[in-house]
Amino acid sequence: MPPAPKPDPNMRIVEPEQAIENLLDRKPEPLFSDTLVPYAPSTHNLSTTGSDIEQGALYLMAKLTRDSEPLNSGLVWRIYSETTNEEGRLELIATAKGGDAEFRLDPGAYIIHTAYGHATSTNRIVIGRDIKSKMVILNAGGIKLSAALSEDLPLEKGPVRFDIYGMEFNERGERELVAKNVKSGSIVRLNSDTYHVVSRYGAVNAVVRADIQVIPGKLTEATVYHKAADITLKLVNTPGGEAIANTSWSVLSPGGDVVVEASGAFPDFVLAAGDYEVIARNNDKTFRTDFSVETGQNREVEVISAAAQSPKASN
Known part of the structure; x- marks a missing residue:
């Protein structure tokens, strides 16, 4: 079987009378054209001797849409057997990466999985002992x-x-x-x-x-x-003072729900814009204060330990 010209990517694709089964159960246009196009091996010529005579040749190409150019990189091709193995899984027969791909396959039914990033198509095809080419339309x-x-x-x-x-x-x-x-x-x-x-x-x-x-x-x-800002918390004895270590923190919503908890002298969070209450615990003492977060206004929020004397703080 001599090699034939490479498939023409601009040739008109004739709609099949019955669409090939789409195993992903997607609704867009048929992902696997049923039109037979000329075949040419990508790396070596076909031989009429040896085991090649018993196998069929399959040449695959892919496009994003019917009107786009064929993809020449980024594709991953996987050929699976149609029947499952003893573990109940499809057996992987062959793989290829890059653009177009050529496979030599024994006659039978196969599952062809084509991936381009997270865009995929999965289709069934029957191979004989002839030469066949297909154009996969990813619709991606x-x-x-x-x-x-x-x-x-x-x-x-x-x-x-x-x-x-x-x-x-x-x-x-x-x-x-x-x-x-x-x-x-x-x-x-x-x-x-x-x-x-x-x-x-x-x-x-x-x-x-x-x-x-x-x-x-x-x-x-x-x-x-996003409506948010980066907030750093500090427990200090006086405004602008040194942060007190070994402090545990709880940030609460206006309704009293815990938004986030942490420990350390400088806990840092990205918080959504809004109003919050922060509780600092150090040496069995609890200190509280309210603060607001404004979009893009990254800042430090200081909790003053002297607030323990206020009605909102408790020992």
């Missing part, structure tokens, strides 16, 4: 996430992370986690869909949520705005 795009306190105060660095979830809830009322701890400014490749994005500034209560749509073949840039 990407999002670039960033955070800011205002238009003039971007949060390019610091403790900002994003978690990306699907929109549907499972039987436990939880969303499927798609990508975790995404850094600000990172590009995440995703299947075309709407996603629930959770941005966390710090590790306490500065959280912003948004629903963001990923459009096929497009990069969606989104900025979320």
Whole structure:
């Protein structure tokens, strides 16, 4: 079987009469074109001798959309057997990374998994002893996430992370986690869909949520705005004095709920804008004070130990 020309990425793709089974149960356009296109081996020529005669050849390419150019890097291809092994799992037959990929396979049915970042498609194909090529349409795009306190105060660095979830809830009322701890400014490749994005500034209560749509073949840039500031706590004997060590802390909401607890001379938190009460405990004495957090106003909050004499403090 002599090699043939490489598939033309601009050729018109004819819709199949029946779409190939989509094992991810997604709703967009068929992800796996059923059109047969010419084949050419990527690294070596086909031979008509040996075991090659008993195998089929499969050449795979992928696009973000039907109208986009083929992807030449960043793809991960995995070929699985259709039947499960003794452990009840699909057996991984072959893998490839990069752009287009070539596989030699025994005749039979296989599962082809194509990944481009977090964008994936999973499809079934039947291989004979002939030469076959396919173009996978990922129907995918990407999002670039960033955070800011205002238009003039971007949060390019610091403790900002994003978690990306699907929109549907499972039987436990939880969303499927798609990508975790995404850094600000990172590009995440995703299947075309709407996603629930959770941005966390710090590790306490500065959280912003948004629903963001990923459009096929497009990069969606989104900025979320946090209303928060970085707060450092100090227990001192006099205003501006040295911080007292071995102090334990509790920050409370106006309703009396514990927002965060810590210990040490200089606990530091990112807190959402709002009103709080802080309780400092040192040497079996308790000291309290109220404070407010304003967006972008990073500052120290001092608790004066002399406040133990006030009605709000107790020994």
